[in-house]
Amino acid sequence: MYTITTNSQALSVRFRQRAVALTHAVLAAEHANAQAAYRQAQRLSSGSVPSSYLRQAARARGAGLYSRRSPAPPGDPAIINAQTSRLKRSWRYYVAWKSDGSQVTLWNTAPYAKAMRGTARMMSRPILERVMQLERMPRLERLRRARNAAMQKR
Helix, strand or coil: CCCCCCCHHHHHHHHHHHHHHHHHHHHHHHHHHHHHHHHHHHHHCCECCCHHHHHHHHHHHCCCCCECCCCCCCCCCCCCECCCCHHHHCEEEEEEEECCEEEEEEEECCCCHHHHHCCCCECCCCHHHHHHHHHHHHHHHHHHHHHHHHHHCC
């Protein structure tokens, strides 16, 4: 009769520890990702072009500020110039852990934030799309570093 000894129990404990460490590391990385996206949204909501210049440029085009009739903003349409800074202060984010991974939600609570998608008389302002574009690669890098750090432990 042969006796086979294995270390399956020790391996099982080790894999469970790594899974828990990985879960915590990914959640921490997603919190860092959410904070970075929040900072990008705030940055895009606080452009530095003065209102007087915007009014003057709109008059020269013969249209209202950022109107559909002549949609030529003086810069990037994703940057909204801060008039009262209410839009900048109204950004919120939430990180949730789901059974199939994590989810980061970024939204704005300002009453006029829904106009960022555009209206009948105003062009759309793609702030959220620009935040996703700017944060895509840094987000993946933060998640990769978190995964590698969690796998190195124990």
